[in-house]
Amino acid sequence: MTEMFVLPKMDAAGSWLAPPERLMLNNDEVHIWCASLEMTSSQVKTMENILSADELSRAGRYYFPKHRDHFIAARGLLRTILGRYAGKNPEDLQFSYGPNGKPELTEETGGNFRFNISHSHGLSLFAVTLNRDAGVDLEYINSDLSVGDLAEQFLSPRELLAFKAVPEHGRPRAFFTAWTRKEACLKAQGRGLSADLRQLEVFPASGCQCKFPEKMKGPGQKESPWLLMDLAVLPEYAAALAVEGNDLQYKFWQWRMPDQTGNKSKLI
Ligand SMILES: CC(C)(COP(=O)(O)OP(=O)(O)OC[C@H]1O[C@@H](n2cnc3c(N)ncnc32)[C@H](O)[C@@H]1OP(=O)(O)O)[C@@H](O)C(=O)NCCC(=O)NCCS
Numbered sequence: 001m002t003e004m005f006v007l008p009k010m011d012a013a014g015s016w017l018a019p020p021e022r023l024m025l026n027n028d029e030v031h032i033w034c035a036s037l038e039m040t041s042s043q044v045k046t047m048e049n050i051l052s053a054d055e056l057s058r059a060g061r062y063y064f065p066k067h068r069d070h071f072i073a074a075r076g077l078l079r080t081i082l083g084r085y086a087g088k089n090p091e092d093l094q095f096s097y098g099p100n101g102k103p104e105l106t107e108e109t110g111g112n113f114r115f116n117i118s119h120s121h122g123l124s125l126f127a128v129t130l131n132r133d134a135g136v137d138l139e140y141i142n143s144d145l146s147v148g149d150l151a152e153q154f155l156s157p158r159e160l161l162a163f164k165a166v167p168e169h170g171r172p173r174a175f176f177t178a179w180t181r182k183e184a185c186l187k188a189q190g191r192g193l194s195a196d197l198r199q200l201e202v203f204p205a206s207g208c209q210c211k212f213p214e215k216m217k218g219p220g221q222k223e224s225p226w227l228l229m230d231l232a233v234l235p236e237y238a239a240a241l242a243v244e245g246n247d248l249q250y251k252f253w254q255w256r257m258p259d260q261t262g263n264k265s266k267l268i
Pocket of ligand 1: 135
């Protein structure tokens with residue numbers, strides 16, 4: 001049974017659309033994809049068939065079958081989406097990994113295309129660009145977490161003041177908004193979460209875009225500005241994109257499996 005994807009309108013930049021048959025990515029474009037990871041077992045099997053040996057071995061290390069299936073679904077979708085841009089079969093794509101584990105396409109299988117992915121609670125986000133780095137982060141807003149404690153740990157003193165000014169009921173979203181912005185920045189640069197997140201001030205931002213913080217430019221980092229943007233996905237999630245460059249065009253695509261079922265596919 002096919003369920004409709006109903007993603008909210010983004011903002012002036014556009015809304016989540018069904019992708020065209022032929023995908024064209026220009027140098028000044030960022031394509032952002034949103035997809036459910038809730039798949040039937042036959043869909044998971046299809047995705048499994050296009051994974052590499054090392055990805056299958058990683059999938060095999062997940063303790064919970066649900067997490068294993070979500071990993072397979074996310075990697076399978078990543079290969080399928082990138083294959084469409086690179087004009088390659090998904091199974092022929094090869095990835096290499098940066099010092100902190102950021103995957104990228106090898107030169108031979110589409111090195112000009114850059115991407116980043118994030119998944120949380122059955123949902124995934126993919127950013128695809130040409131020759132520019134990008135990072136995405138997606139988090140399910142878990143209202144059971146003590147966001148006050150997390151805020152003390154990860155927000156700068158100025159951010160913490162702004163966070164405490166948010167009414168109690170809005171704090172889970174406020175914290176995860178700040179968190180996803182920080183993580184998107186770090187992922188754009190291929191850094192891990194080992195960086196001191198309090199050094200990276202991203203909250204509150206005026207409007208939906210703000211400059212990538214100067215402090216986070218790494219050694220040898222290009223001088224071009226970075227943009228940070230909140231992404232409207234589903235009400236229970238926070239998401240952000242950090243991308244190198246300015247004056248960019250953004251396109252928001254939603255991936256739908258032909259016969260996708262399950263709660264998450266209803267949600268998106
Ligand atoms: C990258 C990282 C921030 C992702 O955290 P997360 O919230 O659990 O996961 P997300 O769903 O947002 O993103 C996961 C995806 O990011 C990508 N990714 C992995 N490492 C990355 C990095 N250093 N930079 C950018 N993206 C990265 C992968 O595609 C990964 O997907 P996969 O797990 O299916 O392979 C976290 O795993 C991290 O800090 N890793 C680096 C660890 C490190 O620094 N190791 C060095 C030795 S200490």
